[in-house]
Amino acid sequence: MPLRLVVLISGTGSNMADLLGRVREHPDAGLDVVAVGADREAPGLESAKDHGVETFVVEFPGSDRRAEWGEKLADTVETYSPDLVVLSGLMRLVPPDVVRRFEGRLINTHPSYLPDFPGPHAVRDQVEAGVSEAGASIIVVDNGVDTGPIIEQERVAVMPDDTEESLHNRIKQTERDLLWRVLTELAAGQRRLPVGQD
Numbered sequence: 001m002p003l004r005l006v007v008l009i010s011g012t013g014s015n016m017a018d019l020l021g022r023v024r025e026h027p028d029a030g031l032d033v034v035a036v037g038a039d040r041e042a043p044g045l046e047s048a049k050d051h052g053v054e055t056f057v058v059e060f061p062g063s064d065r066r067a068e069w070g071e072k073l074a075d076t077v078e079t080y081s082p083d084l085v086v087l088s089g090l091m092r093l094v095p096p097d098v099v100r101r102f103e104g105r106l107i108n109t110h111p112s113y114l115p116d117f118p119g120p121h122a123v124r125d126q127v128e129a130g131v132s133e134a135g136a137s138i139i140v141v142d143n144g145v146d147t148g149p150i151i152e153q154e155r156v157a158v159m160p161d162d163t164e165e166s167l168h169n170r171i172k173q174t175e176r177d178l179l180w181r182v183l184t185e186l187a188a189g190q191r192r193l194p195v196g197q198d
Contacts, residue, residue: 002032003187006082008073009036010091013044015109018176019088019183020051030187035080037073039092054080060092070095074102084186086179087141091120096143104193106141109179111171113137113153118146123168126158134158134167136174138182140193149194152178 007016016036023031036048039060048055058073060066074097077085087094087108099106112122113135119125126134134156142148156171185191 002030003183004081004083005031005033005086005183006077006080006084007033007036007048007086007088008077008090009038009042009044010040010089011042011044013038013042013047013089015088015172015176015179016044017047017051019086019179020048020053022180024051026184029184031183034082035077037076039069039073039090044089067095067097070098074098077102084183086183088179093145094141099141099143104140104195107151107182107193108139108141108146108148109175110137110139110146111135111168111175112146113155114139114146114150122146123171124164127162127164127167132158134171136171136178138175138178151193152182154178 009016020033023029023033033053035054035056036045037056037058038045039058041057045055056076058069058076060069083105085102085106110122112126114137117125135153136156137153138151139146140148140151154174156174158167182191
């Protein structure tokens with residue numbers, strides 16, 4: 001049976017769209033994206049619909065109701081019986097209840113070589129720091145900010161004339177390749193996720 005994936009996004013979902021394209025091109029990869037969800041009406045949902053994937057929105061109501069949002073999000077995701085939940089550009093920390101309910105099945109892509117440059121502005125931070133190498137990471141989600149066990153990561157060279165946009169574009173390609181490698185190896189039984197941390 002294919003590995004059932006639910007992907008969560010917040011914006012254009014370019015990494016998600018790349019994943020859907022690869023799944024379509026490689027029907028024997030053992031992957032099935034059963035739904036794409038978002039915390040708002042995001043442009044990436046249209047891309048998912050174009051691929052024939054079911055979509056849903058669990059609108060974020062505000063930080064004072066974050067736990068309530070997390071419970072509703074987890075309930076919705078669970079209706080799809082996923083083997084794995086992939087945060088791909090979901091620009092929101094998921095509450096502890098979500099982490100608990102999908103323990104060992106919740107992963108995230110991040111545009112830096114963790115633990116360096118965690119947080120939502122990782123690419124900008126790398127450019128401003130003047131580092132010679134940036135990176136991309138795939139991690140297991142825990143209750144910290146990009147602190148979960150690292151599944152896979154790779155360095156990305158920073159060019160002298162790089163802007164935040166140009167560097168981010170190259171990092172995205174590395175993120176996509178890493179995510180594909182991790183997912184296909186999980187589906188083939190060639191890899192297991194590291195155990196989460198409390």
